[in-house]
Amino acid sequence: MNETAPDFPPPPYTVQEVSTTQARKDLAELVNQAVYGHVHTILTRDGRRLARIIPEEDAWFYTPEWQEKLAKAKDDVAEGRTRTFESMDDMFADLETER
Incomplete structure (x- = not known):
């Protein structure tokens, strides 16, 4: 599921949700998306949001x-x-x- 990042300046940042199972398979790609594509990935398990992969340059926001x-x-x-x-x-x- 993709959504626009709520309340996160400046656009366009994309937020995607990925299960932890899928993230294990695609970790290198998810990191590349964060670093080069400014994509924030929310890791989920059983529909619950657990953690995020974000670019280091965006860490100040959190x-x-x-x-x-x-x-x-x-x-x-x-x-x-x-x-x-x-x-x-x-x-x-x-x-x-x-x-």
Whole structure:
């Protein structure tokens, strides 16, 4: 089963699910897909998601610090704590003032 990776910047990243039995047979190919194709593979057993094979360059996304920031950002959006800007220059200027 293939699906677009939810909430994972930047697109296009692909997520695929592979059983652990199949992964044993195709491990080298799954690693190559991760490294060269930016494919994230979710390993499953009996329909349960167990683990992921991801490119090392994407590992930052799964750190506790980043997951905490992502959860806070989702809360901010849900609560309406957002701003809009007329231009990218205005947005960057605003970011600079927050430092």
